[in-house]
Amino acid sequence: MAALIEIAGLTKRFGAFTAVDDVSFSVARGEVLGFLGPNGAGKSTTMRMLAGFMTPTAGSARICGHDVQTDSVAARRLLGFLPEGAPTYPEMTVLAFLRFVARIRGYRGGELDRRVDHALGLTSLRGVRLQPVETLSKGFKRRVGLAQSLLHDPPVLVLDEPTDGLDPNQKHEVRLLIAEMAPQKAIVISTHILEEVEAVCTRAIVIAQGRVVADETPSQLAARNPSGKLDDVFRDLTQSKAAA
């Protein structure tokens, strides 16, 4: 089956600094790709280019066959994107914010109400729907961002640290949600939490200094170190690279 996400030779330079260096991978339906790497390794930059927000210096990214640069609106229709830090308009209520996104996504009338309500349900936000986003705690804000990305049930989901700031119960719920949606979608999540990779991801990519240093299943990745722990493998891969 054709991959829903195709990234080829993606490179981003800021002046002399290369943030993302010739990254290529593709993600098929049913895959949950964990995107790992230390801070500043280029995870968010890659995701921003994939979402069409940042223009790559070289290379291309496609979502369901639509190039994110040349056919960006079509690509973004099929994408659910949670940007880093889950930004939302602070003065809007949760409901008003989601209704705004739903309208932009082309829904109206009863369909709009149904979509928004469904997204509120998926992220357990019904209780706070009339509160302004700025009054919510970090975990709730993150879920508002998540709800926004799920609203249109997109075939491709790109989530930058979806569980950051959530408490253990909420993390568990979000992981269940991701696992539940996984068979119908191609999902990329970036995370610092290695146990999350083992819990939900079918594949893991480790990126260090802008380069892909590993691309395999979480169990293959864990087997790289005799201890069998992802933490140790992660340190080996990212620190040896930094030292080199």
Place this chain on the structure above:
Amino acid sequence: MRNMLIVARRELGSYFATPVAVVFIVIFLALQGVLTFNLGNFFDRDQADLAPFFGFIPWVFLLLVPAITMRLWAEERRQGTIELLLTLPITQSQAVVGKFLAAWAFCAIALLLTFPFVITVNILGRPDNGVIAAGYVGSLLVAGSFLSIGAALSAITKNQVIAFVLAVSVCFVFAVASYPLVTDFLQRGSPVLADIARHISVSDRFQSFSRGIVSVRDVVFFASFIGFWLFLNTVIIEHRKAD
């Protein structure tokens, strides 16, 4: 078109969700009142028109319009919501025009709320309401011009104060471009520049509106002026959105 209006509606709602709207409108009306009735000698002139009112409009807008536009893109950048907005399935120009329309609609609301001036002058005398209507059209176009400048400049920074100061400065240039002080100075160096300065002056064009003359040339000028700055805004967003 639909996407533009959705963006505009959200933006306009955000003015009223914060004290920005109330503070702006109250200050605008108070300032216009004081300037028209006290400094403008509205009563002593003994003429049934709103000339003092419209005389001050460009200067009040010069100060207040950048206060509306300074947050337009700068805040969007600071909050990171620009990343959300521009990864939704809309084009950048739809976002740019939508935000501009919201700010413009807000200025229109503020202008509408000056209706007591019109009532006052109609009670006191028999003014030419056609001239007053032309003045309002001109005011709206001046507001639009300053808004388009402010919006474009707001897109180059995360800092609202910088956006404000830049916008006031650039709007000021277009407000005084036709003043003898500027044109005489340019005349000495290059007469062509002086001529250009006279033609791009926003306040000069506004003068004819406040005298009741609505000419196609002036309307076309304002439309192209706003169009140019909105285009610039789109280009700035395209190049600097992710910085």
